[in-house]
Amino acid sequence: xxxxxxxxxxxxxxxxxxxxxxxxxxxxxxxxxxxxxxxxxxxxxxxxxx
Numbered sequence: 001x002x003x004x005x006x007x008x009x010x011x012x013x014x015x016x017x018x019x020x021x022x023x024x025x026x027x028x029x030x031x032x033x034x035x036x037x038x039x040x041x042x043x044x045x046x047x048x049x050x
């Protein structure tokens with residue numbers, strides 16, 4: 001018996017346009033497989049070199 005519950009995978013992405021577009025491609029594929037895949041964006045900061 002196959003489990004019919006909706007599965008969810010959260011996709012973490014930086015806020016840059018490139019990162020979001022790449023995440024949207026993954027999201028589209030996952031949704032075609034019946035997986036709910038919201039994109040969660042985040043800001044990142046550079047690393048200090050001192």
